[in-house]
Amino acid sequence: MSRPPVLEGEPAQAGVVIAGVSLTPYRATQDRTLLAGLGLGLGVLVVAGVSALTAWVVRRALRPVAVMAQKASEWSEHDLSHRFDLGEPRDELTQLGQVFDALLARVSRAILAEQRLSAELAHELRTPLTVVRAESELATLDPHLPREQRARFERIIESADQVLTAATTGIRSDERTVTVAPSTGLELAVPQAVAVRALAPLIENALRFSRSAISVSAVECGDLVQIRVVDDGPGLGIDPSDLFSPGIRAANGPGPGVGLGLALARRLARAAGGDVDVRPGEPRTTFVLTLPSTRPVATRSR
Known part of the structure; x- marks a missing residue:
């Protein structure tokens, strides 16, 4: 406690002075600070919620792309029957998957047609080449065959063997x-x-x-x-x-x-x-x- 005030020239206490300060401004500042903190916390929660929702929506929207990438990584270059098969188009990405499936089907038909043509040509070549090789070998068995003609027949046999080897690849x-x-x-x-x-x-x-x-x-x-x-x-x-x-x-x-x-x-x-x-x-x-x-x-x- 402070000492009571004593007037100059007075021997004793003359009175008591009481001073007060209004707390209203401090309370207003406190309320504003509390409201600002609550608003900031609520804003952080809203931003976090919106970010989480956005990430979920993006992942869900891009799920067909992830499925296509996983399927494509498992495919072999020797199997042309694979398709993405995402079902009926629901959005732009599933529609893109259907377009890719149609493109793969066309490419597969073209490659299979080329393979069949090559295989059929190989089948057609094997028999006459075998006959040519056999006749050339029989010709080389002639002991009176001139050396130049023997060399020609041997070159025919060598060339026939090369083509036959290519035509019978896979056996x-x-x-x-x-x-x-x-x-x-x-x-x-x-x-x-x-x-x-x-x-x-x-x-x-x-x-x-x-x-x-x-x-x-x-x-x-x-x-x-x-x-x-x-x-x-x-x-x-x-x-x-x-x-x-x-x-x-x-x-x-x-x-x-x-x-x-x-x-x-x-x-x-x-x-x-x-x-x-x-x-x-x-x-x-x-x-x-x-x-x-x-x-x-x-x-x-x-």
């Missing part, structure tokens, strides 16, 4: 046992080249899928000759009704084949009056090439 070349059952008295009513061209894809297919053994045999069946090609591979791995469709190949098949050989073999056989079929019920994978015989049934029965 395994490891050692396997191939058994050919001899048959006598069987004559085909089709040119040899047609028979070879129809049979070659069946043997190539057996070479592609077999594990260790392949067998080839021929039997008479009425006025037809049946040539059976059997391999000990893993099986068809595909619906037999789809096996002869162009561009269809077994999912468990090795190599980069495009599924054209069997379709070509059936087309050639049917054009010659025969057919190519598969026997799915057999213990081993069995393909049967049927071609007309030169002798009718009545002639053979005498």
Whole structure:
């Protein structure tokens, strides 16, 4: 406490002075500060909420892009059947996915058409090149053949080997046992080249899928000759009704084949009056090439 005031010249206390200050301005400042803090905190909460909502909306809107990126990273360059498949267009991004799917379908059709053409050309080249090589080898066996002509035939053989190697890419070349059952008295009513061209894809297919053994045999069946090609591979791995469709190949098949050989073999056989079929019920994978015989049934029965 402060001392009571004493007037000058007065011996004793003359009175008491009480002084007061209004707190209203301080209370107003305090209220304004509190309101400002509350407003600032509320603003921070609003900004955080809006940021979180914006991030959620952006992630949801860009989810189709993330799905497309993940799917595309899992695709292989050897499989042309993949699509984004985002469903019916709901917005611009899903509509973009549908456009990409249509573009992929067109590109896939173009690549498959090119592969089929290349494979068919390879099939068509193999038989005449094999004949040219064989004739050249026979010519080199002549001991009286001049050296210059021998060198020419050897160059023909070397060039034929190079083209045949390129045309048979994808067929395994490891050692396997191939058994050919001899048959006598069987004559085909089709040119040899047609028979070879129809049979070659069946043997190539057996070479592609077999594990260790392949067998080839021929039997008479009425006025037809049946040539059976059997391999000990893993099986068809595909619906037999789809096996002869162009561009269809077994999912468990090795190599980069495009599924054209069997379709070509059936087309050639049917054009010659025969057919190519598969026997799915057999213990081993069995393909049967049927071609007309030169002798009718009545002639053979005498």
